[in-house]
Amino acid sequence: MTLPDPVGRQHEVVFLNSAQHNVVLGTAGTGKTTMAIHRAVHLAHPATVNCGPVLLVTFNKALVRYLEHLRPAGEAQITIETYSSFARGYLNARGQMPRRDGIAQKGQLRALIELAIQEIRALHPGRGVLTRQAGWFEDELGWISGMGFTTIQEYQAARRIGRQTPLNAGTARDRVWLVREAYLRARSLTVARYDWDDLASAVRAQLAADPNPRRYRHIVVDEGQDFSPEIIRSLAEAVQPGGSLTFFGDYHQAIYGQGMSWRSAGINLGGRPVERFVDNYRNTKAIADLAIALSRTPAMAGEAEDLVVPRAPVAAGPRPALVLAGNRAREIELVQSQALGNAGVQSVAILARTWSLAEGAAWGLQYRRLDGDNLRAWDPTPGVWVGPYHAAKGLEFDFVIMPSLGFEHLPHPDVASAFDPAEAAAREARLLYVAVTRARAQLLLTYTGTLTPLLPFAGSGLWLESEYP
Ligand SMILES: Nc1ncnc2c1ncn2[C@@H]1O[C@H](COP(=O)(O)OP(=O)(O)O)[C@@H](O)[C@H]1O
Ligand SMILES: [Mg+2]
Structure with missing residues:
Protein backbone atom coordinates (compact mmCIF):
# COMPACT_ATOMS: atom_id res chain seq x y z
CA MET A 1 0.00 0.00 0.00
CA GLY A 95 0.27 -4.05 38.34
CA GLN A 96 -2.94 -2.05 38.43
CA MET A 97 -5.24 -4.12 36.27
CA PRO A 98 -7.22 -7.03 37.73
CA ARG A 99 -6.71 -10.26 35.75
CA ARG A 100 -10.37 -10.32 34.73
CA ASP A 101 -13.28 -7.89 34.58
CA GLY A 102 -11.18 -4.96 35.70
CA ILE A 103 -13.20 -2.57 33.56
CA ALA A 104 -16.97 -2.26 33.99
CA GLN A 105 -18.55 -3.20 30.68
CA LYS A 106 -21.67 -1.70 29.15
CA GLY A 107 -24.30 -3.83 30.88
CA GLN A 108 -22.60 -3.78 34.25
CA LEU A 109 -22.00 -0.04 34.03
CA ARG A 110 -25.64 0.63 33.24
CA ALA A 111 -26.80 -1.61 36.10
CA LEU A 112 -24.49 0.12 38.60
CA ILE A 113 -25.64 3.55 37.46
CA GLU A 114 -29.28 2.53 37.72
CA LEU A 115 -28.64 1.33 41.26
CA ALA A 116 -27.00 4.63 42.09
CA ILE A 117 -29.88 6.66 40.65
CA GLN A 118 -32.38 4.61 42.69
CA GLU A 119 -30.39 5.24 45.84
CA ILE A 120 -30.25 9.01 45.35
CA ARG A 121 -33.85 9.25 44.15
CA ALA A 122 -34.95 7.65 47.41
CA LEU A 123 -33.12 10.38 49.31
CA HIS A 124 -34.43 13.18 47.09
CA PRO A 125 -37.84 12.26 45.76
CA GLY A 126 -39.64 14.62 43.43
CA ARG A 127 -38.92 16.32 40.18
CA GLY A 128 -35.72 17.70 38.78
CA VAL A 129 -32.58 16.18 37.36
CA LEU A 130 -33.06 12.84 39.08
CA THR A 131 -36.01 12.08 36.84
CA ARG A 132 -33.68 11.90 33.83
CA GLN A 133 -32.95 8.56 32.26
CA ALA A 134 -30.05 6.27 33.05
CA GLY A 135 -28.65 6.91 29.57
CA TRP A 136 -28.33 10.59 30.35
CA PHE A 137 -26.55 9.88 33.64
CA GLU A 138 -24.22 7.42 31.99
CA ASP A 139 -23.24 10.11 29.54
CA GLU A 140 -22.91 12.82 32.18
CA LEU A 141 -20.81 10.68 34.54
CA GLY A 142 -18.63 9.72 31.60
CA TRP A 143 -18.20 13.39 30.76
CA ILE A 144 -17.25 14.23 34.35
CA SER A 145 -14.62 11.48 34.32
CA GLY A 146 -13.39 12.55 30.90
CA MET A 147 -12.95 16.12 32.11
CA GLY A 148 -10.98 14.82 35.08
CA PHE A 149 -13.12 16.46 37.76
CA THR A 150 -12.53 15.00 41.18
CA THR A 151 -14.45 17.50 43.29
CA ILE A 152 -17.98 18.85 43.22
CA GLN A 153 -16.50 22.35 43.12
CA GLU A 154 -14.82 21.69 39.79
CA TYR A 155 -18.02 20.25 38.39
CA GLN A 156 -20.10 23.17 39.66
CA ALA A 157 -17.69 25.62 38.07
CA ALA A 158 -17.47 23.84 34.70
CA ARG A 159 -18.68 25.44 31.51
CA ARG A 160 -20.36 22.83 29.45
CA ILE A 161 -18.66 23.52 26.15
CA GLY A 162 -19.94 21.35 23.35
CA ARG A 163 -22.85 20.11 25.41
CA GLN A 164 -26.15 21.70 24.69
CA THR A 165 -28.32 20.35 27.48
CA PRO A 166 -28.38 23.16 29.99
CA LEU A 167 -27.69 21.94 33.47
CA ASN A 168 -27.42 24.88 35.76
CA ALA A 169 -24.95 25.01 38.55
CA GLY A 170 -26.55 24.41 41.93
CA THR A 171 -28.83 21.68 43.17
CA ALA A 172 -29.01 19.77 39.89
CA ARG A 173 -25.26 19.31 39.72
CA ASP A 174 -25.14 18.45 43.43
CA ARG A 175 -27.58 15.63 42.74
CA VAL A 176 -25.63 14.38 39.75
CA TRP A 177 -22.52 14.35 41.91
CA LEU A 178 -24.35 12.27 44.53
CA VAL A 179 -25.22 9.77 41.81
CA ARG A 180 -21.58 9.70 40.75
CA GLU A 181 -20.45 8.97 44.29
CA ALA A 182 -23.11 6.30 44.75
CA TYR A 183 -22.00 4.73 41.47
CA LEU A 184 -18.35 4.68 42.54
CA ARG A 185 -19.33 3.13 45.88
CA ALA A 186 -21.40 0.47 44.17
CA ARG A 187 -18.58 -0.27 41.73
CA SER A 188 -16.04 -0.58 44.52
CA LEU A 189 -17.97 -3.62 45.74
CA THR A 190 -17.32 -5.39 42.42
CA VAL A 191 -14.13 -6.62 40.75
CA ALA A 192 -14.24 -3.67 38.33
CA ARG A 193 -11.79 -0.97 39.30
CA TYR A 194 -12.43 1.25 36.30
CA ASP A 195 -14.85 2.09 33.56
CA TRP A 196 -13.87 3.19 30.06
CA VAL A 278 -9.22 22.62 4.13
CA ASP A 279 -8.70 20.62 0.92
CA ASN A 280 -10.75 17.50 0.54
CA TYR A 281 -9.00 14.63 -1.25
CA ARG A 282 -11.60 11.94 -0.71
CA ASN A 283 -15.05 12.98 -1.82
CA THR A 284 -16.35 14.18 -5.15
CA LYS A 285 -17.73 17.68 -5.22
CA ALA A 286 -21.32 16.43 -5.23
CA ILE A 287 -20.76 14.41 -2.05
CA ALA A 288 -18.75 17.13 -0.35
CA ASP A 289 -21.50 19.64 -1.15
CA LEU A 290 -23.98 17.49 0.72
CA ALA A 291 -21.58 17.07 3.64
CA ILE A 292 -20.95 20.81 3.79
CA ALA A 293 -24.70 21.51 3.71
CA LEU A 294 -25.16 18.99 6.50
CA SER A 295 -22.48 20.67 8.57
CA ARG A 296 -24.39 23.94 8.21
CA THR A 297 -27.77 22.61 9.38
CA PRO A 298 -28.97 24.06 12.70
CA ALA A 299 -28.12 20.79 14.44
CA MET A 300 -24.44 20.92 13.52
CA ALA A 301 -23.62 24.56 12.96
CA GLY A 302 -22.28 27.08 15.36
CA GLU A 303 -19.91 25.13 17.51
CA ALA A 304 -17.17 27.70 17.53
CA GLU A 305 -13.55 28.03 16.73
CA ASP A 306 -12.41 24.48 16.19
CA LEU A 307 -14.70 23.78 13.27
CA VAL A 308 -12.74 24.11 10.06
CA VAL A 309 -14.65 25.29 7.02
CA PRO A 310 -13.62 23.08 4.11
CA ARG A 311 -13.11 24.05 0.51
CA ALA A 312 -15.26 22.03 -1.84
CA PRO A 313 -13.15 19.64 -3.93
CA VAL A 314 -13.23 19.64 -7.70
CA ALA A 315 -13.46 15.94 -8.49
CA ALA A 316 -16.61 15.31 -10.46
CA GLY A 317 -19.10 12.54 -9.80
CA PRO A 318 -22.82 11.81 -9.80
CA ARG A 319 -25.11 13.63 -7.42
CA PRO A 320 -26.15 11.57 -4.39
CA ALA A 321 -29.47 9.81 -4.85
CA LEU A 322 -32.29 9.97 -2.32
CA VAL A 323 -34.90 7.28 -2.77
CA LEU A 324 -38.24 6.90 -1.02
CA ALA A 325 -39.07 3.20 -1.01
CA GLY A 326 -42.64 1.96 -0.86
CA ASN A 327 -41.91 -0.29 2.10
CA ARG A 328 -39.02 -1.95 3.92
CA ALA A 329 -38.96 -4.96 1.62
CA ARG A 330 -38.66 -2.74 -1.43
CA GLU A 331 -35.97 -0.69 0.28
CA ILE A 332 -33.94 -3.82 0.97
CA GLU A 333 -34.41 -4.98 -2.61
CA LEU A 334 -33.06 -1.67 -3.90
CA VAL A 335 -30.13 -1.59 -1.48
CA GLN A 336 -29.13 -5.12 -2.37
CA SER A 337 -29.39 -4.73 -6.10
CA GLN A 338 -27.28 -1.56 -5.95
CA ALA A 339 -24.74 -3.23 -3.69
CA LEU A 340 -24.50 -6.32 -5.87
CA GLY A 341 -24.31 -4.27 -9.04
CA ASN A 342 -21.20 -2.47 -7.82
CA ALA A 343 -19.44 -4.83 -5.45
CA GLY A 344 -17.60 -6.65 -8.21
CA VAL A 345 -15.32 -3.74 -8.91
CA GLN A 346 -15.78 -1.34 -6.00
CA SER A 347 -15.79 -1.21 -2.24
CA VAL A 348 -19.39 -0.78 -1.17
CA ALA A 349 -20.52 -0.01 2.37
CA ILE A 350 -24.04 -0.38 3.69
CA LEU A 351 -24.15 1.90 6.71
CA ALA A 352 -27.08 2.49 9.03
CA ARG A 353 -27.77 3.86 12.47
CA THR A 354 -27.59 0.46 14.18
CA TRP A 355 -26.14 -2.95 13.51
CA SER A 356 -29.60 -4.42 13.14
CA LEU A 357 -30.73 -1.85 10.58
CA ALA A 358 -27.52 -2.29 8.60
CA GLU A 359 -27.48 -6.09 8.71
CA GLY A 360 -31.22 -6.18 8.11
CA ALA A 361 -30.69 -4.34 4.84
CA ALA A 362 -27.83 -6.64 3.84
CA TRP A 363 -29.53 -9.85 4.89
CA GLY A 364 -28.69 -12.68 2.52
CA LEU A 365 -25.82 -10.85 0.82
CA GLN A 366 -22.24 -11.91 1.22
CA TYR A 367 -20.55 -9.20 3.21
CA ARG A 368 -17.79 -8.31 5.67
CA ARG A 369 -18.69 -6.79 9.02
CA LEU A 370 -17.09 -3.55 10.18
CA ASP A 371 -16.54 -5.13 13.53
CA GLY A 372 -13.19 -4.21 14.99
CA ASP A 373 -13.12 -7.07 17.48
CA ASN A 374 -13.27 -9.68 14.77
CA LEU A 375 -11.51 -7.89 11.97
CA ARG A 376 -8.05 -9.36 11.71
CA ALA A 377 -6.82 -7.25 8.84
CA TRP A 378 -8.17 -4.57 6.58
CA ASP A 379 -9.26 -6.06 3.27
CA PRO A 380 -8.95 -3.57 0.40
CA THR A 381 -10.48 -5.82 -2.25
CA PRO A 382 -13.86 -4.99 -3.84
CA GLY A 383 -16.93 -6.23 -2.02
CA VAL A 384 -19.57 -5.25 0.48
CA TRP A 385 -18.94 -3.98 4.01
CA VAL A 386 -21.73 -3.60 6.55
CA GLY A 387 -21.89 -1.77 9.85
CA PRO A 388 -23.31 1.06 11.91
CA TYR A 389 -22.18 4.63 11.33
CA HIS A 390 -19.89 4.56 14.36
CA ALA A 391 -17.89 1.67 13.00
CA ALA A 392 -17.18 3.39 9.70
CA LYS A 393 -15.39 6.31 11.28
CA GLY A 394 -12.13 7.11 9.55
CA LEU A 395 -12.67 4.59 6.74
CA GLU A 396 -13.58 5.16 3.10
CA PHE A 397 -15.46 3.29 0.39
CA ASP A 398 -16.15 3.95 -3.29
CA PHE A 399 -19.89 3.62 -2.83
CA VAL A 400 -21.82 4.21 0.38
CA ILE A 401 -25.43 3.14 0.76
CA MET A 402 -27.35 4.52 3.71
CA PRO A 403 -30.72 2.83 4.24
CA SER A 404 -33.27 3.54 7.00
CA LEU A 405 -33.09 7.31 6.96
CA GLY A 406 -36.68 7.62 8.20
CA PHE A 407 -37.40 9.94 11.10
CA GLU A 408 -38.30 6.99 13.35
CA HIS A 409 -34.65 5.86 13.28
CA LEU A 410 -32.94 9.26 13.31
CA PRO A 411 -32.43 10.58 15.88
CA HIS A 412 -32.23 7.15 17.48
CA PRO A 413 -35.18 6.79 19.90
CA ASP A 414 -32.87 6.15 22.90
CA VAL A 415 -30.88 9.29 22.18
CA ALA A 416 -34.05 11.29 21.59
CA SER A 417 -35.43 10.23 24.95
CA ALA A 418 -32.21 10.70 26.94
CA PHE A 419 -31.33 14.20 25.70
CA ASP A 420 -33.20 17.34 24.84
CA PRO A 421 -34.05 17.77 21.19
CA ALA A 422 -31.16 20.09 20.27
CA GLU A 423 -28.54 17.87 21.84
CA ALA A 424 -30.03 14.70 20.38
CA ALA A 425 -30.13 16.33 16.95
CA ALA A 426 -26.53 17.53 17.20
CA ARG A 427 -25.24 14.09 18.17
CA GLU A 428 -27.14 12.26 15.51
CA ALA A 429 -26.37 14.76 12.77
CA ARG A 430 -22.65 14.34 13.41
CA LEU A 431 -23.08 10.61 12.95
CA LEU A 432 -24.79 11.20 9.62
CA TYR A 433 -21.93 13.49 8.68
CA VAL A 434 -19.42 10.75 9.44
CA ALA A 435 -21.34 8.28 7.30
CA VAL A 436 -21.89 10.60 4.33
CA THR A 437 -18.23 11.57 4.20
CA ARG A 438 -17.11 7.92 3.91
CA ALA A 439 -18.20 7.89 0.27
CA ARG A 440 -15.51 8.54 -2.28
CA ALA A 441 -17.57 8.61 -5.44
CA GLN A 442 -21.16 7.54 -4.99
CA LEU A 443 -23.82 7.88 -2.33
CA LEU A 444 -27.29 6.36 -2.13
CA LEU A 445 -29.69 7.44 0.62
CA THR A 446 -32.90 5.47 1.14
CA TYR A 447 -35.87 5.59 3.49
CA THR A 448 -39.49 4.60 3.92
CA GLY A 449 -42.21 6.81 5.36
CA THR A 450 -40.95 10.24 6.37
CA LEU A 451 -37.37 11.41 5.97
CA THR A 452 -35.33 12.32 9.04
CA PRO A 453 -35.32 16.06 9.75
CA LEU A 454 -31.55 15.88 10.34
CA LEU A 455 -30.64 16.00 6.67
CA PRO A 456 -30.38 19.37 4.94
CA PHE A 457 -33.45 20.97 3.39
CA ALA A 458 -34.87 18.58 0.82
CA GLY A 459 -35.44 21.13 -1.92
CA SER A 460 -31.81 22.15 -1.96
CA GLY A 461 -30.82 20.26 -5.08
CA LEU A 462 -28.12 18.37 -3.23
CA TRP A 463 -29.46 15.06 -4.36
CA LEU A 464 -31.60 13.49 -7.06
CA GLU A 465 -34.89 12.43 -5.56
CA SER A 466 -36.90 9.47 -6.76
CA GLU A 467 -39.38 6.85 -5.60
CA TYR A 468 -39.15 3.08 -5.59
CA PRO A 469 -42.75 2.13 -4.90
N1 LIG B 1 -1.85 14.65 -0.74
C1 LIG B 1 -2.75 13.79 -1.18
N2 LIG B 1 -2.79 13.45 -2.48
C2 LIG B 1 -3.68 12.56 -2.93
N3 LIG B 1 -4.57 11.95 -2.16
C3 LIG B 1 -4.58 12.23 -0.85
C4 LIG B 1 -3.68 13.17 -0.28
N4 LIG B 1 -3.92 13.26 1.04
C5 LIG B 1 -4.94 12.40 1.29
N5 LIG B 1 -5.33 11.78 0.17
C6 LIG B 1 -6.40 10.78 0.02
O1 LIG B 1 -7.61 11.38 0.45
C7 LIG B 1 -8.41 10.43 1.14
C8 LIG B 1 -8.71 10.96 2.52
O2 LIG B 1 -7.54 10.97 3.30
P1 LIG B 1 -7.57 10.69 4.85
O3 LIG B 1 -6.19 10.77 5.34
O4 LIG B 1 -8.34 9.43 5.12
O5 LIG B 1 -8.43 11.95 5.33
P2 LIG B 1 -9.04 12.27 6.77
O6 LIG B 1 -8.38 11.39 7.76
O7 LIG B 1 -8.74 13.71 6.99
O8 LIG B 1 -10.50 12.03 6.63
C9 LIG B 1 -7.63 9.15 1.14
O9 LIG B 1 -8.09 8.37 0.08
C10 LIG B 1 -6.20 9.58 0.89
O10 LIG B 1 -5.46 8.58 0.25
MG1 LIG C 1 -9.16 10.04 9.06
Missing part, protein backbone atom coordinates in the same frame (compact mmCIF):
# COMPACT_ATOMS: atom_id res chain seq x y z
CA THR A 2 1.55 3.30 -1.02
CA LEU A 3 0.51 6.45 0.81
CA PRO A 4 -0.11 9.60 -1.22
CA ASP A 5 2.69 12.13 -0.88
CA PRO A 6 1.93 15.21 1.18
CA VAL A 7 0.77 18.31 -0.67
CA GLY A 8 0.93 21.95 0.49
CA ARG A 9 0.18 22.37 4.20
CA GLN A 10 0.20 18.61 4.58
CA HIS A 11 3.91 18.69 3.95
CA GLU A 12 4.54 21.14 6.75
CA VAL A 13 2.47 19.14 9.16
CA VAL A 14 4.57 16.04 8.63
CA PHE A 15 7.68 17.99 9.50
CA LEU A 16 6.34 20.07 12.39
CA ASN A 17 8.73 20.60 15.28
CA SER A 18 9.36 17.25 16.94
CA ALA A 19 10.10 18.68 20.36
CA GLN A 20 6.70 20.34 20.77
CA HIS A 21 3.03 19.44 20.85
CA ASN A 22 0.98 20.17 17.76
CA VAL A 23 -2.69 20.28 16.84
CA VAL A 24 -3.94 19.68 13.30
CA LEU A 25 -7.61 20.15 12.48
CA GLY A 26 -9.45 19.48 9.25
CA THR A 27 -12.78 18.19 8.05
CA ALA A 28 -13.39 14.79 6.57
CA GLY A 29 -11.16 13.69 3.73
CA THR A 30 -8.49 16.34 4.14
CA GLY A 31 -5.72 13.82 4.73
CA LYS A 32 -5.49 13.76 8.51
CA THR A 33 -5.13 10.01 8.75
CA THR A 34 -2.69 9.90 5.86
CA MET A 35 -0.56 12.64 7.42
CA ALA A 36 -0.80 11.02 10.86
CA ILE A 37 0.93 8.01 9.34
CA HIS A 38 3.49 10.12 7.49
CA ARG A 39 4.19 12.01 10.69
CA ALA A 40 4.61 8.82 12.69
CA VAL A 41 6.99 7.45 10.06
CA HIS A 42 8.98 10.68 10.10
CA LEU A 43 9.25 10.80 13.89
CA ALA A 44 10.38 7.19 14.05
CA HIS A 45 12.93 7.50 11.28
CA PRO A 46 16.55 7.20 12.46
CA ALA A 47 17.57 10.20 10.33
CA THR A 48 15.05 12.51 12.01
CA VAL A 49 16.32 14.87 14.69
CA ASN A 50 14.86 13.81 18.02
CA CYS A 51 13.58 10.51 16.61
CA GLY A 52 12.35 7.71 18.82
CA PRO A 53 9.65 5.09 19.32
CA VAL A 54 6.21 6.31 18.23
CA LEU A 55 2.74 5.40 19.40
CA LEU A 56 0.01 6.02 16.81
CA VAL A 57 -3.22 5.91 18.72
CA THR A 58 -6.80 6.05 17.55
CA PHE A 59 -10.33 5.42 18.61
CA ASN A 60 -11.57 2.07 17.46
CA LYS A 61 -10.16 -1.25 16.40
CA ALA A 62 -11.39 -1.14 12.83
CA LEU A 63 -9.37 2.01 12.40
CA VAL A 64 -6.32 0.35 13.91
CA ARG A 65 -6.64 -2.36 11.26
CA TYR A 66 -6.98 0.30 8.59
CA LEU A 67 -3.88 2.15 9.81
CA GLU A 68 -1.94 -1.10 9.93
CA HIS A 69 -2.92 -1.67 6.33
CA LEU A 70 -1.76 1.82 5.31
CA ARG A 71 1.49 1.90 7.23
CA PRO A 72 4.62 1.36 5.17
CA ALA A 73 6.30 -1.97 5.76
CA GLY A 74 9.37 -2.23 7.96
CA GLU A 75 8.62 0.52 10.47
CA ALA A 76 9.35 -1.40 13.64
CA GLN A 77 9.50 1.73 15.76
CA ILE A 78 5.79 2.45 15.35
CA THR A 79 3.12 0.90 17.57
CA ILE A 80 -0.49 1.29 16.44
CA GLU A 81 -3.27 0.73 18.94
CA THR A 82 -6.50 2.01 20.42
CA TYR A 83 -6.35 4.19 23.48
CA SER A 84 -8.04 1.53 25.55
CA SER A 85 -5.49 -1.10 24.68
CA PHE A 86 -2.68 1.34 25.49
CA ALA A 87 -4.32 2.19 28.82
CA ARG A 88 -5.05 -1.39 29.76
CA GLY A 89 -1.57 -2.50 28.81
CA TYR A 90 0.07 0.27 30.76
CA LEU A 91 -2.04 -0.23 33.88
CA ASN A 92 -1.35 -3.92 33.64
CA ALA A 93 2.39 -3.29 33.43
CA ARG A 94 2.05 -1.21 36.57
CA ASP A 197 -14.18 6.82 31.00
CA ASP A 198 -12.04 6.89 34.11
CA LEU A 199 -9.27 4.71 32.75
CA ALA A 200 -7.38 7.82 31.62
CA SER A 201 -7.28 9.34 35.09
CA ALA A 202 -5.90 6.07 36.41
CA VAL A 203 -3.22 6.15 33.71
CA ARG A 204 -2.30 9.69 34.70
CA ALA A 205 -2.04 8.76 38.35
CA GLN A 206 0.29 5.88 37.48
CA LEU A 207 2.40 7.98 35.13
CA ALA A 208 2.89 10.53 37.88
CA ALA A 209 4.31 7.85 40.16
CA ASP A 210 6.22 5.86 37.55
CA PRO A 211 10.02 6.05 37.96
CA ASN A 212 10.74 4.08 34.77
CA PRO A 213 11.64 5.79 31.50
CA ARG A 214 8.70 6.39 29.18
CA ARG A 215 8.34 3.94 26.32
CA TYR A 216 7.41 6.42 23.58
CA ARG A 217 9.27 9.50 22.49
CA HIS A 218 6.35 10.66 20.36
CA ILE A 219 2.63 10.06 20.29
CA VAL A 220 0.43 10.77 17.27
CA VAL A 221 -3.36 10.82 17.75
CA ASP A 222 -5.83 10.28 14.93
CA GLU A 223 -9.57 11.01 15.44
CA GLY A 224 -8.59 12.99 18.52
CA GLN A 225 -11.93 14.80 18.65
CA ASP A 226 -13.41 11.78 20.34
CA PHE A 227 -10.84 11.59 23.09
CA SER A 228 -11.66 13.19 26.42
CA PRO A 229 -9.42 15.88 27.87
CA GLU A 230 -8.16 13.32 30.40
CA ILE A 231 -7.11 10.99 27.60
CA ILE A 232 -5.27 13.79 25.83
CA ARG A 233 -3.56 14.81 29.07
CA SER A 234 -2.55 11.24 29.78
CA LEU A 235 -0.99 10.94 26.32
CA ALA A 236 0.87 14.24 26.67
CA GLU A 237 2.22 12.93 29.97
CA ALA A 238 3.15 9.56 28.52
CA VAL A 239 5.77 10.90 26.11
CA GLN A 240 9.40 11.18 27.07
CA PRO A 241 10.62 14.59 28.17
CA GLY A 242 11.58 16.46 24.98
CA GLY A 243 9.18 14.37 22.90
CA SER A 244 5.92 15.40 21.27
CA LEU A 245 2.21 14.83 20.96
CA THR A 246 0.62 15.47 17.55
CA PHE A 247 -3.15 15.68 17.63
CA PHE A 248 -5.26 15.21 14.48
CA GLY A 249 -9.01 15.76 14.72
CA ASP A 250 -12.24 17.02 13.25
CA TYR A 251 -14.88 18.39 15.59
CA HIS A 252 -17.61 17.92 12.99
CA GLN A 253 -17.09 14.24 13.57
CA ALA A 254 -17.15 14.26 17.37
CA ILE A 255 -19.61 11.46 17.93
CA TYR A 256 -19.13 10.73 21.58
CA GLY A 257 -20.21 14.10 22.88
CA GLN A 258 -17.09 15.29 24.68
CA GLY A 259 -16.39 18.40 22.69
CA MET A 260 -13.30 20.59 22.46
CA SER A 261 -11.00 18.04 23.92
CA TRP A 262 -7.58 19.43 23.14
CA ARG A 263 -8.41 22.90 24.43
CA SER A 264 -9.91 21.60 27.65
CA ALA A 265 -6.88 19.37 28.04
CA GLY A 266 -4.66 22.42 28.27
CA ILE A 267 -2.20 21.28 25.61
CA ASN A 268 0.51 23.91 25.37
CA LEU A 269 1.28 24.85 21.77
CA GLY A 270 3.85 27.43 22.81
CA GLY A 271 1.93 30.15 21.01
CA ARG A 272 2.06 28.40 17.63
CA PRO A 273 -1.14 28.28 15.58
CA VAL A 274 -3.32 25.25 15.09
CA GLU A 275 -2.77 23.77 11.63
CA ARG A 276 -5.90 23.60 9.49
CA PHE A 277 -6.50 21.39 6.46
